[in-house]
Amino acid sequence: MLSSTWRRRSTRAVVAVGAAAALVLTGCSDKSTSSGSDSSGTNGAGGLSIQPLLQVDQQGKEVPKADAATAADPAGDGKATCAPGTAIAMAGALTGPDAALGINIVNGVKLALDKHNKANPGCKIELKQFDTEGDPQKATQVIPQIVNDRSIIGLVGPAFSGETKATGKILSDAGLVSVTSSATNATLTQNGWTTFFRGLANDDVQGPSVAKYLVNSAGYKKVCVIQDNTDYGTGLAKSITEGLGAAADPACAASIKKGDKDFSATVTKVAAANPDAIFYSGYYSEAAPLAQQLKSGGVKAVFVSADGTNDPQFVSQAGSAAKGAKLSCPCGPAPEKFAKDYEALNGQAPGVYSVEAYDLTTILAKGIDGGKVTRPDLLDYVRTYDGAGLARQYKWNPNGELSNALIWVYEVK
Numbered sequence: 001m002l003s004s005t006w007r008r009r010s011t012r013a014v015v016a017v018g019a020a021a022a023l024v025l026t027g028c029s030d031k032s033t034s035s036g037s038d039s040s041g042t043n044g045a046g047g048l049s050i051q052p053l054l055q056v057d058q059q060g061k062e063v064p065k066a067d068a069a070t071a072a073d074p075a076g077d078g079k080a081t082c083a084p085g086t087a088i089a090m091a092g093a094l095t096g097p098d099a100a101l102g103i104n105i106v107n108g109v110k111l112a113l114d115k116h117n118k119a120n121p122g123c124k125i126e127l128k129q130f131d132t133e134g135d136p137q138k139a140t141q142v143i144p145q146i147v148n149d150r151s152i153i154g155l156v157g158p159a160f161s162g163e164t165k166a167t168g169k170i171l172s173d174a175g176l177v178s179v180t181s182s183a184t185n186a187t188l189t190q191n192g193w194t195t196f197f198r199g200l201a202n203d204d205v206q207g208p209s210v211a212k213y214l215v216n217s218a219g220y221k222k223v224c225v226i227q228d229n230t231d232y233g234t235g236l237a238k239s240i241t242e243g244l245g246a247a248a249d250p251a252c253a254a255s256i257k258k259g260d261k262d263f264s265a266t267v268t269k270v271a272a273a274n275p276d277a278i279f280y281s282g283y284y285s286e287a288a289p290l291a292q293q294l295k296s297g298g299v300k301a302v303f304v305s306a307d308g309t310n311d312p313q314f315v316s317q318a319g320s321a322a323k324g325a326k327l328s329c330p331c332g333p334a335p336e337k338f339a340k341d342y343e344a345l346n347g348q349a350p351g352v353y354s355v356e357a358y359d360l361t362t363i364l365a366k367g368i369d370g371g372k373v374t375r376p377d378l379l380d381y382v383r384t385y386d387g388a389g390l391a392r393q394y395k396w397n398p399n400g401e402l403s404n405a406l407i408w409v410y411e412v413k
Contacts, residue, residue, distance in 0.1 A: 048315050048323055052333040053409045058205060060212030063406060068335040070388040074112040074362040075119035080369035082123035087151045088113075088364050090127065090357075091142060092159025092182075093134030097285045100313045100351065102134070102159050105181055107346040108357030109156050111338075114345055116365045125365060128152060132163050139163035140170075147174040153378050154179070154364040156357055161185035162231045168193045177379040179364065181356035184307065184330060185235045189399045197382055197396050199360045200353075201330035201405030203232070206306060207239025209407040210279075210328040214304065215247050218326075220276040224252035224301070226266060226290070228282030233258075236306055237281035249273055256286060263290050267297035275301045283308040288317035295321040307331060310352045315412055325412040331356055332391030332408060359389030 054062045090109050092102035106129055117124045130146060132139040139158055146152055147170060155171065155178045158164045164183040171178045172193035179197045186204035188196065201209075214220045223244055227237035241248045252273035254266045270278060278294065278301050280287050287309040294303065303325040305314075310327040318325075334342065334350040338358065342350045367381035386395040395403045 046320055046323075048320075048412050050310060050312065050315060050327060050410050050412055053326075053411050055332075055406050055408050056209050056213050056217075057406055058209045058212075060209055060214075060216050062217075066332065066388065066390065066392050068338070068390050071359070071390045072362050072366060072387050074116040074358075074365045076116065076366065076369045078119045080116075080120040080123035082125070082368055082373055084124070085126065085151045086123070086153065086368060086373060087126040087128050087149070088154040088156065088361070089130060089146045089149075089152045091130040091132055091139070091146060091155060091157035092163075094129065094131040096133045096135075098134055098283055100284075100311050101182065101353065102131075104311070104351035104354045105156065105159055105357040107342065107348070108181070108350065108354040109361045111342050111345050112358045112361035112365060115341075116362075116369075120369065123369065125368060126151070130157075132158060132160075134160040134163060136160075136162040136166035139167050143167040143170050147171065147176060152176070153368070153373060153375050154382075156181065156360055156364070158183060159353075160232070161188060161235070164188055164196070165191075165231060168196055171195050175375050175379060177364075177375070177382050179360040179382065181360055182307070182331075182353045185231050186239070187235070189401050193400070195379055197400045198402065199356045199394065200391075200402070201407055202401065203236040203239050205405045206328060206330055206407050207236055208243040210304075210306070210409070211240050211243025211245075211247075213328075213409060214277060214279070215244060218277075218302075220302070221247055222249050222273070222275040223247050223277045223279055223304075224249055224254070224270050224273055224275045226254045226256065226270075226278060226280045226282075228256055228258050228286060230258055230282065232308060233282040236308075237279075240279055240281060244279075249275060256282070256290075258282070258286065260286060261289050263293045264297075266290070267293050267299065270294065270301070271297055271299050277302040277304050280305040280309065284311045284314035284317065288314050288322070291318045291321040291325065302326060304328075307352055310410060312349075312351055322412045327410045327412070329408050329410065330405065333410075335390055338390055355389075355391045359391055359394065362389065363387070363394060 161183045186202040307329040310329045372378045372381040
């Protein structure tokens with residue numbers, strides 16, 4: 001997921017992180033939440049939380065989840081050595097209205113490096129955080145800072161599709177491996193970049209998978225597709241609409257702008273159509289008021305959305321209107337031990353993309369432990385990697401897409 005083309009304002013208290021603030025894994029966000037095990041969500045209004053239902057393939061059929069017991073351990077054998085100052089970076093939105101998504105990611109990176117560094121006194125990998133605010137224009141100023149810092153040999157990010165689209169060539173030209181835990185726009189791997197690897201399914205996988213689940217398993221016969229105007233929102237909406245086929249009612253399809261808060265016209269259109277479900281393709285900052293206004297407008301249809309909405313902030317901001325919402329995501333739920341360790345380190349429960357960020361950081365750390373301490377060597381290591389993580393098996397095709405990508409369906413309850 002994740003793209004943005006808008007200017008962002010901070011709407012809640014989050015940790016403000018400077019664009020080039022280097023950390024060696026100390027401190028954590030001031031956002032405090034709580035969660036049960038194996039969940040991407042946190043307790044919200046009335047005790048509601050986002051809970052995993054099932055994992056589906058591209059036919060919308062349920063498949064078993066990954067076995068966490070076989071996942072790679074960032075601690076390794078504890079014998080790794082590397083030069084002081086060896087670093088990886090994280091780039092994404094750490095401030096602004098969708099900062100929760102970036103914070104989920106950077107906290108997953110922190111956990112993997114914390115485990116690695118405690119176990120390997122001879123190789124302390126540093127983390128350098130860069131706040132793009134999810135803004136493509138700002139990212140074009142931030143990513144060159146990463147490229148020009150020769151201590152950085154790998155990047156987790158960029159987080160949003162729009163900023164990735166704007167900076168992928170810069171990273172590719174620099175030969176810096178870029179592993180994203182969240183940017184899902186399908187076209188990103190069609191640009192000829194040689195250093196970009198996506199750690200989860202893209203929107204062209206998510207769309208058909210979720211659409212077939214909604215029609216064949218959930219039994220929805222009429223769905224209104226509403227999209228925002230971001231790269232993420234428009235791309236996913238197109239994929240979902242195509243996958244729904246005749247179930248997608250064009251008479252109630254609607255578009256909104258990022259930053260909108262008044263959805264009265266859309267609510268009127270949807271109410272008149274009386275659909276079984278609404279699929280919203282966008283982010284939680286608009287999904288929450290949209291869900292509230294649909295409910296207050298008398299719409300009884302199930303609210304369905306994807307990874308841009310699959311965040312505890314959706315539940316917090318939508319309140320009781322979030323109850324019963326189904327939220328898809330190419331991201332996997334947090335296993336119990338991971339969730340416990342994550343919260344102990346970061347002071348908050350894991351969220352969307354936390355597990356993927358942890359897995360991808362673990363892969364970079366394993367490469368460094370194996371002596372891949374230059375940009376070309378670490379890039380080659382990732383390119384040929386094949387191993388299990390907490391979320392899934394990680395093995396990439398030559399274009400940087402996963403060889404096998406699956407989708408999770410969650411529910412607010």
